[in-house]
Amino acid sequence: MVAQELERELLALCQDLGIFIPGHFEVSSGLHSDLYIDKELIFGNPELFDRFCGYQADFLLDPGGRDTSIDVVVGPETGGSRIAENVARLLSQKTQRQVVAVAARKDGQGGFFLEAEDLERVRCRNIAVTEDVLTTGRSAAMTMNLCRDKGANVATLQAWFRRGQRTQSVAGVRANVLCHREFPLHEAPCAQCLRRIPLSQKPTARQLSPSPGQLILAY
Ligand SMILES: [Zn+2]
Numbered sequence: 001m002v003a004q005e006l007e008r009e010l011l012a013l014c015q016d017l018g019i020f021i022p023g024h025f026e027v028s029s030g031l032h033s034d035l036y037i038d039k040e041l042i043f044g045n046p047e048l049f050d051r052f053c054g055y056q057a058d059f060l061l062d063p064g065g066r067d068t069s070i071d072v073v074v075g076p077e078t079g080g081s082r083i084a085e086n087v088a089r090l091l092s093q094k095t096q097r098q099v100v101a102v103a104a105r106k107d108g109q110g111g112f113f114l115e116a117e118d119l120e121r122v123r124c125r126n127i128a129v130t131e132d133v134l135t136t137g138r139s140a141a142m143t144m145n146l147c148r149d150k151g152a153n154v155a156t157l158q159a160w161f162r163r164g165q166r167t168q169s170v171a172g173v174r175a176n177v178l179c180h181r182e183f184p185l186h187e188a189p190c191a192q193c194l195r196r197i198p199l200s201q202k203p204t205a206r207q208l209s210p211s212p213g214q215l216i217l218a219y
Pocket of ligand 1: 024189191192
């Protein structure tokens with residue numbers, strides 16, 4: 001399937017599932033957006049999650065489609081690392097070799113670190129870094145630099161979506177994005193601010209909602 005068809009298909013699925021929510025949202029770094037990407041709906045839908053990650057795994061295959069030069073898939077917590085785990089699993093299935101997933105853990109001070117046992121996993125290895133949505137690219141850049149510092153070769157960066165135009169490349173690596181739909185970002189005050197439209201609430205944990213009749217605990 002050519003890339004554009006794949007992209008159209010993924011975007012149509014996302015539209016059907018209501019993943020793009022119109023409103024007036026504040027995203028990373030205080031920028032404003034007219035659309036919120038409810039990526040948790042993808043994580044919460046195993047079939048769609050596998051499809052997104054499957055396409056990413058396909059992208060990491062060598063020409064011929066049987067092997068990959070990627071040894072380790074690394075993602076920043078929490079979205080990127082969940083994707084890394086699934087992409088590594090699917091890539092292992094497709095190539096019959098062991099592709100490892102590593103999480104770049106949050107250090108609680110805005111940075112990331114690798115667990116001691118993961119340091120050896122990335123050293124001198126070819127790494128693919130995964131992220132869900134690139135907005136400023138900060139988490140992805142920190143993950144990539146962390147891996148490089150530990151002796152890894154960061155071969156590629158993959159993301160599902162990109163917001164704005166700031167992340168064509170991240171930490172010197174071109175970002176490969178599955179869906180190129182435009183999600184423009186605006187400096188505040190944006191046009192909606194000027195019309196005095198209040199900021200919209202982001203959906204939280206909605207996908208964790210149990211079936212009707214069960215108690216929903218908000219937290
Ligand atoms: Zn605004």
